[in-house]
Amino acid sequence: MNFSYEVMSDDDHARLMALYGPLTDDMRELIDAALRTEADPDAIATARAAVQAATDALRSKQRDDSQVVRYSVGGRPLVWNNAVIGLRNPIAPPLTIQHGDDGCSCWSEFTLNAAYEGPPGLVHGGVCALVLDHVLGEAASEGLTKPLFTGTITIRYVRGTPLGRLRAEAAVERTEGVKSFVSGHLSDGEGITAEAEGIFIKPAWARDAE
Template identity: 55%
Template sequence: MLDFTVEDLSAEDVERLREIYRPLTESVRELIDATIRTDAAAETVAAAKAQIDAATAALRSKQIDGPFGVRFTEQGDRMPWGNAVIGLRNPVAPPLSVQHHPDGSVSADFTLGAAYEGPPGHVHGGVAALILDHMLGEAASPATSPRLTGTISLRYLRPTRLGALRVQAAAERTEGVKTFATGFISDAEGPTVQAEGVFIRPRWVQD
């Protein structure tokens, strides 16, 4: 059991939690990939299932109600660890490590494997949309004033192969509560998916 709560954490507490949960998330991410690609014998699969069920029961012995949400440190830093794109505790997330640049743009280098497949050997179009939606939102949102997706449109230039990829996004302009952003995913040969979107400053931020 943790000897502190996951609320109003100090920098030291956050680092301790990273050391506890990141390895678990990485192991489950490997498990997802192995589950998709295994060709093991039936008895091996059955034994693995029993071990997984036991591990799941152990982790459920104490858990929060509902989703993880966004926690905050004592310094006010966000901990979106359940997020489907960047979540440190979410094995579904690739995950992306977002880089913020001086010109306001954002980027991330990442790898997508078997868990993100749509057409054989290629990234599912919905996964590309998920990543671009998140990154355009990052580019459109100042640190103290989040923007939520109003509309987003994508143009699929060509199939995106599974493997090493890069995503980039930038805010183009702001008009009142609306910020307009663009971005793209690329592989070694250039862009594969382009996106543009409108992101809205929500009422609870306006008020």
């Protein structure tokens, strides 16, 4: 499988971020409100009608998912559907990834609310794994600019990860041929809550293109 990239101008990038970013933020607020509501039946009915009207408005023009077009700005693909960092994905926290000057380390500080809950007050373990997988992949791929995909990942849950403000970080330990070995962790204000080790592999189509 190979991807072709169509480069988006900085102006178009800024315009689309300004258009879609607030919409996604509003949808995140709606999810949080729906989780917490104890409104009466009439208010729920009113809300449902408004949500359906909004859905119909957004459905009025939709992109064709069979036409995969990927844009890049500064060499980084715009993965706006991504479940962790997607600008247009309301289930993404989202994470804003910061990269070290060495090109092989990264970190992010972010907030996970009730939409990501597993045990009461704690982040679902699968969500912890999702975040760590993405952050390790960011480190391995130098900010998604190189094609390296998860081969294996191992998570060790040190303790429950509380909902709220968190930090994830990762760094490449070594590279052997087409494999990069990466480690990282998730932490709150009291220290590490989960640790991860992963092997990220350059796919065959990328090796053939070299």
